[in-house]
Amino acid sequence: MAESKRSEWNSNIAFIMAMIGSAVGLGNIWRFPNVLYSNGGGSFMIPYIISIFLLGISFVLVEYAVGYKFKSSLIKVLYSIKTKLEPVAWFIALIVFLITTYYICVVGWDLIYVFLSFTKAWGSNPDLFFSNNVLQASDSISGMFTIVPMVFLSVLALWAIGWYIVQKDLNEGIGKVSKILLPLLCVIVVVIVVFSLTLPGASIGYTQIFTPDWSALTNLNVWLAAFGQIVFSLSLGMSIALTYASYLPDGSKLTDNALIVAFSNSGFEVFNSIGIFSILGFMALSTGIPFNELVTEGTGLAFVVFPQVFNIMGPWATIIAPLFFLCILFAGITSVMALLEVICYSISEKFNYSRRKSATIVCIVGFCISILFTTAYGSTFLGIFDAFLNNFALLFAVLLECIIFGWIYKFDDLIDTLNENSGIKVGKTWKLVIKVILPICIFGLWVQGVLNTIASADYISQIVMVCLSIVLILIPAIFTILPAKNPDFYKKVSR
Numbered sequence: 001m002a003e004s005k006r007s008e009w010n011s012n013i014a015f016i017m018a019m020i021g022s023a024v025g026l027g028n029i030w031r032f033p034n035v036l037y038s039n040g041g042g043s044f045m046i047p048y049i050i051s052i053f054l055l056g057i058s059f060v061l062v063e064y065a066v067g068y069k070f071k072s073s074l075i076k077v078l079y080s081i082k083t084k085l086e087p088v089a090w091f092i093a094l095i096v097f098l099i100t101t102y103y104i105c106v107v108g109w110d111l112i113y114v115f116l117s118f119t120k121a122w123g124s125n126p127d128l129f130f131s132n133n134v135l136q137a138s139d140s141i142s143g144m145f146t147i148v149p150m151v152f153l154s155v156l157a158l159w160a161i162g163w164y165i166v167q168k169d170l171n172e173g174i175g176k177v178s179k180i181l182l183p184l185l186c187v188i189v190v191v192i193v194v195f196s197l198t199l200p201g202a203s204i205g206y207t208q209i210f211t212p213d214w215s216a217l218t219n220l221n222v223w224l225a226a227f228g229q230i231v232f233s234l235s236l237g238m239s240i241a242l243t244y245a246s247y248l249p250d251g252s253k254l255t256d257n258a259l260i261v262a263f264s265n266s267g268f269e270v271f272n273s274i275g276i277f278s279i280l281g282f283m284a285l286s287t288g289i290p291f292n293e294l295v296t297e298g299t300g301l302a303f304v305v306f307p308q309v310f311n312i313m314g315p316w317a318t319i320i321a322p323l324f325f326l327c328i329l330f331a332g333i334t335s336v337m338a339l340l341e342v343i344c345y346s347i348s349e350k351f352n353y354s355r356r357k358s359a360t361i362v363c364i365v366g367f368c369i370s371i372l373f374t375t376a377y378g379s380t381f382l383g384i385f386d387a388f389l390n391n392f393a394l395l396f397a398v399l400l401e402c403i404i405f406g407w408i409y410k411f412d413d414l415i416d417t418l419n420e421n422s423g424i425k426v427g428k429t430w431k432l433v434i435k436v437i438l439p440i441c442i443f444g445l446w447v448q449g450v451l452n453t454i455a456s457a458d459y460i461s462q463i464v465m466v467c468l469s470i471v472l473i474l475i476p477a478i479f480t481i482l483p484a485k486n487p488d489f490y491k492k493v494s495r
């Protein structure tokens with residue numbers, strides 16, 4: 001194998017672009033505006049900014065330092081730290097894999113909307129169109145045996161795109177695609193935001209972002225929401241940063257890079273939400289619907305509210321609507337390829353597969369699982385997977401990583417690694433954050449997530465979640481037991 005093992009970014013800019021591309025995704029475009037609005041608008045920015053430093057940058061730095069130091073996949077890193085930690089690494093890789101299988105479907109819905117948007121094919125009732133025509137959603141579990149052809153084809157296309165990018169050499173695939181899609185994404189967002197500010201009623205929307213509700217600051221849930229947004233938005237715990245940093249050449253400025261990535265990601269979501277809120281302000285003014293009834297999360301915002309806005313926008317919608325859906329598509333693709341790289345690298349390192357072989361296996365198996373979400377019951381499955389994997393499993397993974405790198409690994413070595421070449425130095429405060437403060441915050445968030453998930457789980461959700469829990473225990477155990485085909489795998493990286 002070890003094509004992928006030898007891979008190295010050909011420039012720092014390729015690494016930064018790929019990292020920003022991995023972070024900027026659906027979470028920035030449709031999750032952030034809702035979280036911002038429902039947690040006090042302007043005053044949310046205070047917990048949010050604190051979370052960027054306390055949680056986001058601090059944790060990204062751990063992954064950077066570990067990836068850069070070990071120059072290996074997550075599996076090999078944890079195996080090298082302690083042999084018994086290998087199943088934990090497979091557990092994290094499996095969470096990332098399962099998240100990819102449904103995340104790619106949402107990007108698939110968006111791909112369909114890119115085409116629909118040219119003719120505004122959703123008609124006068126986008127809500128009904130989305131559930132009846134696009135998802136062909138059924139309330140009955142028997143819907144899981146009916147594949148929705150359009151969604152199926154779109155998801156197949158995205159797995160093919162993901163495979164094509166990841167099986168290529170690192171710089172030719174992920175590096176090149178990031179360098180093309182990220183600037184395009186920025187141009188599109190600038191066009192949308194500038195245009196949205198010219199709409200009548202825009203100020204009704206964007207002033208919400210800057211109007212603080214100070215009482216929100218004393219609400220613990222607002223702080224947890226800020227932490228949660230940073231975890232999602234910066235893709236923490238998924239070991240994307242660890243994987244990408246393992247391809248960095250010696251002498252890289254890790255801390256400086258982490259700051260650039262974290263600020264670009266947050267800058268993107270705050271800037272983008274100015275556009276989203278302005279457009280919603282226009283909608284509120286045009287239809288008389290109160291602003292707070294318009295702000296929804298996820299699919300509701302992108303595939304229902306926005307098509308409604310495009311319906312009343314006039315001729316400009318012919319340009320803005322395709323741009324909006326393209327923006328989500330590009331953001332989604334750059335995140336999908338990062339998620340895939342984490343899994344492919346781990347598999348190729350243990351089983352001695354070439355990039356192409358591991359990408360092919362991962363994408364075929366992944367596509368087979370995604371088929372579940374392309375059925376008439378797929379969107380319900382997707383909601384259950386998302387609630388379980390994001391609120392429960394992923395946060396648990398972040399917690400485990402904090403404990404492993406903070407307490408089991410020689411943490412002080414990471415401080416030296418980070419300070420080696422970076423202009424900005426880290427020290428004892430960072431250590432305290434990773435070892436104590438962060439685990440406490442994440443634990444709080446995790447308990448909240450678990451309670452919410454349990455409270456809202458119906459009978460089918462409970463069954464699916466039990467099945468997922470069994471899979472998350474069994475598969476990592478099997479992957480750990482399977483012998484490595486790469487003899488070097490058992491030679492621990494002593495760092």
Ligand code: PFF
Binds near residue numbers: 022024025027028103
């Ligand atoms: N950070 C990306 C986003 O905000 O969409 C990628 C991502 C985050 C993918 C969280 C999946 C996920 F669960």
